Amino acid sequence: xxxxxxxxxxxxxxxxxxxxxxxxxxxxxxxxxxxxxxxxxxxxxxxxxxxxxxxxxxxxxxxxxxxxxxxxxxxxxxxxxxxxxxxxxxxxxxxxxxxxxxxxxxxxxxxxxxxxxxxxxxxxxxxxxxxxxxxxxxxxxxxxxxxxxxxxxxxxxxxxxxxxxxxxxxxxxxxxxxxxxxxxxxxxxxxxxxxxxxxxxxxxxxxxxxxxxxxxxxxxxxxxxxxxxxxxxxxxxxxxxxxxxxxxxxxxxxxxxxxxxxxxxxxxxxxxxxxxxxxxxxxxxxxxxxxxxxxxxxxxxxxxxxxxxxxxxxxxxxxxxxxxxxxxxxxxxxxxxxxxxxxxxxxxxxxxxxxxxxxxxxxxxxxxxxxxxxxxxxxxxxxxxxxxxxxxxxxxxxxxxxxxx
Amino acid sequence: xxxxxxxxxxxxxxxxxxxxxxxxxxxxxxxxxxxxxxxxxxxxxxxxxxxxxxxxxxxxxxxxxxxxxxxxxxxxxxxxxxxxxxxxxxxxxxxxxxxxxxxxxxxxxxxxxxxxxxxxxxxxxxxxxxxxxxxxxxxxxxxxxxxxxxxxxxxxxxxxxxxxxxxxxxxxxxxxxxxxxxxxxxxxxxxxxxxxxxxxxxxxxxxxxxxxxxxxxxxxxxxxxxxxxxxxxxxxxxxxxxxxxxxxxxxxx
Numbered sequence: 001x002x003x004x005x006x007x008x009x010x011x012x013x014x015x016x017x018x019x020x021x022x023x024x025x026x027x028x029x030x031x032x033x034x035x036x037x038x039x040x041x042x043x044x045x046x047x048x049x050x051x052x053x054x055x056x057x058x059x060x061x062x063x064x065x066x067x068x069x070x071x072x073x074x075x076x077x078x079x080x081x082x083x084x085x086x087x088x089x090x091x092x093x094x095x096x097x098x099x100x101x102x103x104x105x106x107x108x109x110x111x112x113x114x115x116x117x118x119x120x121x122x123x124x125x126x127x128x129x130x131x132x133x134x135x136x137x138x139x140x141x142x143x144x145x146x147x148x149x150x151x152x153x154x155x156x157x158x159x160x161x162x163x164x165x166x167x168x169x170x171x172x173x174x175x176x177x178x179x180x181x182x183x184x185x186x187x188x189x190x191x192x193x194x195x196x197x198x199x200x201x202x203x204x205x206x207x208x209x210x211x212x213x214x215x216x217x218x219x220x221x222x223x224x225x226x227x228x229x230x231x232x233x234x235x236x237x238x239x240x241x242x243x244x245x246x247x248x249x250x251x252x253x254x255x256x257x258x259x260x261x262x263x264x265x266x267x268x269x270x271x272x273x274x275x276x277x278x279x280x281x282x283x284x285x286x287x288x289x290x291x292x293x294x295x296x297x298x299x300x301x302x303x304x305x306x307x308x309x310x311x312x313x314x315x316x317x318x319x320x321x322x323x324x325x326x327x328x329x330x331x332x333x334x335x336x337x338x339x340x341x342x343x344x345x346x347x348x349x350x351x352x353x354x355x356x357x358x359x360x361x362x363x364x365x366x367x368x369x370x371x372x373x374x375x376x377x378x379x380x381x382x383x384x385x386x387x388x389x390x391x392x393x394x395x396x397x398x399x400x401x402x403x404x405x
Numbered sequence: 406x407x408x409x410x411x412x413x414x415x416x417x418x419x420x421x422x423x424x425x426x427x428x429x430x431x432x433x434x435x436x437x438x439x440x441x442x443x444x445x446x447x448x449x450x451x452x453x454x455x456x457x458x459x460x461x462x463x464x465x466x467x468x469x470x471x472x473x474x475x476x477x478x479x480x481x482x483x484x485x486x487x488x489x490x491x492x493x494x495x496x497x498x499x500x501x502x503x504x505x506x507x508x509x510x511x512x513x514x515x516x517x518x519x520x521x522x523x524x525x526x527x528x529x530x531x532x533x534x535x536x537x538x539x540x541x542x543x544x545x546x547x548x549x550x551x552x553x554x555x556x557x558x559x560x561x562x563x564x565x566x567x568x569x570x571x572x573x574x575x576x577x578x579x580x581x582x583x584x585x586x587x588x589x590x591x592x593x594x595x596x597x598x599x600x601x602x603x604x605x606x607x608x609x610x611x612x613x614x615x616x617x618x619x620x621x622x623x624x625x626x627x628x629x630x631x632x633x634x635x636x637x638x639x640x641x642x643x644x645x646x647x648x649x650x651x652x653x654x655x656x657x658x
Contacts, residue, residue: 319515320490322483
């Protein structure tokens with residue numbers, strides 16, 4: 001029997017009991033819709049993380065100061081005062097293949113201009129910082145090496161900070177008070193958006209690290225250094241050189257742990273992807289279970305259908321249908337059921353991920369891959385769960401089937 | 406021309422658990438092309454088993470069955486299906502039409518399984534022709550539930566004829582019908598038989614058997630009587646008589 005005729009037959013059989021067909025398909029519809037939504041959320045998150053990591057800058061290596069432990073309790077890297085200004089100078093002078101180095105010290109403090117004020121993260125950085133972070137200025141100019149050397153009270157501010165303090169006035173050249181000291185604003189940063197934790201990266205003030213250490217933190221060591229390798233291939237060599245240099249400078253004999261930590265952008269991105277992978281696997285399991293349940297529903301209904309239509313099968317066998325014809329008829333009916341469910345599920349899934357985007361503000365990304373995958377999945381479920389009932393139908397004895405009441 | 410049906414010492418034994426139940430205990434029977442045979446017998450006489458074997462739905466335990474010269478005892482399930490498709494038209498007591506399916510599509514059913522396949526428009530043409538042959542040309546789009554019992558049985562006969570079989574096999578075709586309709590159906594069979602169709606029919610009604618040309622009576626798995634029908638009834642005449650009688654008591658208009 002031709003496939004097309006069989007398909008027509010299947011469609012008619014499904015149309016005969018619309019309610020049952022719909023209810024049977026629901027499992028598949030939800031399963032597939034879940035897959036689409038889940039994958040779109042996963043992809044969206046992944047794309048966002050990748051963009052975030054790329055936005056850190058290019059060929060970035062982050063050097064964190066030592067793991068500070070007190071009484072056996074680890075306080076985490078960046079807590080021990082192991083990175084000094086001399087270390088920084090040494091890295092700048094001695095390590096080859098470095099195109100920029102900038103320290104980073106952080107302070108949260110009140111800044112004010114006129115009658116406006118806000119609490120903001122102040123970053124003490126070097127003049128290389130905005131190049132390393134690939135964060136161009138929106139207006140004004142970068143502060144200079146001279147500003148850094150003299151610990152001048154100059155600042156570059158982010159877009160959000162600029163709006164809060166100066167609303168529509170051009171902030172370049174204006175005076176801003178940080179801890180009651182007047183700072184001259186020399187430039188504004190272009191907008192960068194939110195970081196993966198949902199924090200506004202544009203609410204920021206950059207000042208020379210020397211100024212920050214002197215006036216804001218009072219510290220003499222750095223929390224971290226941002227180092228940019230000249231090229232992707234130089235990253236390994238730069239990392240090794242820095243490690244050797246610091247071990248030597250910190251007089252760490254063989255067998256002693258590093259009192260600093262080096263992280264390349266690659267490693268950061270891998271760590272972030274690993275986290276999102278766990279989430280994705282979890283959601284796939286949920287989608288898989290719902291598809292499994294849907295498939296069992298299909299098998300159940302197909303078994304009922306085979307029993308109900310025993311006489312029909314008997315008639316078909318009597319007029320010359322081979323076992324294979326009957327097998328194909330019921331298999332195609334099951335596949336039609338799941339594929340239809342799959343298509344509806346895809347529509348629901350796409351709509352669902354839009355809704356998630358709109359209501360949760362998450363970035364979602366419906367990929368062609370996930371649609372294809374969902375489609376293939378639903379067809380496979382039809383074949384897998386439809387096969388047993390179809391085979392049962394094809395093996396009926398025509399005499400018994402004709403006599404069935 | 407070979408006989409349409411040639412049974413040689415046919416036996417059939419069913420195994421129910423460890424007990425062997427002989428259903429047919431050795432039947433030899435030859436039915437030539439153009440015959441019209443009634444197989445009669447009480448239930449348990451083995452006539453259903455005989456019909457199932459003749460219809461290639463089952464195979465003999467021992468002995469041989471040749472359908473139109475083809476030995477069926479060595480054929481596989483699929484080959485039997487093909488043989489049924491090409492050579493046998495079935496008419497059942499309960500009509501066995503597909504529900505919620507039009508008369509025309511019911512008749513097309515055997516052509517769906519024809520090898521080599523038949524084109525869609527040819528299927529339609531042949532189905533329409535078969536429908537006209539049984540006098541239901543104007544009911545092509547009616548579903549089986551919209552047809553009377555007699556009409557349903559006509560559709561079933563159309564379905565049995567559509568692949569131009571060698572043998573028309575009817576199992577109690579009038580069992581669910583009233584007298585008038587039964588005679589009409591017998592009229593169709595007589596008409597087909599006059600045009601050369603071999604018809605074998607199982608029935609337990611003596612009246613109905615008298616429309617055929619030969620009766621085979623079975624008891625306990627044996628053929629106990631095989632003789633031509635004397636005083637054969639003609640459906641057209643009988644129908645006329647019945648109508649007059651019914652008019653007399655104002656049953657028919």
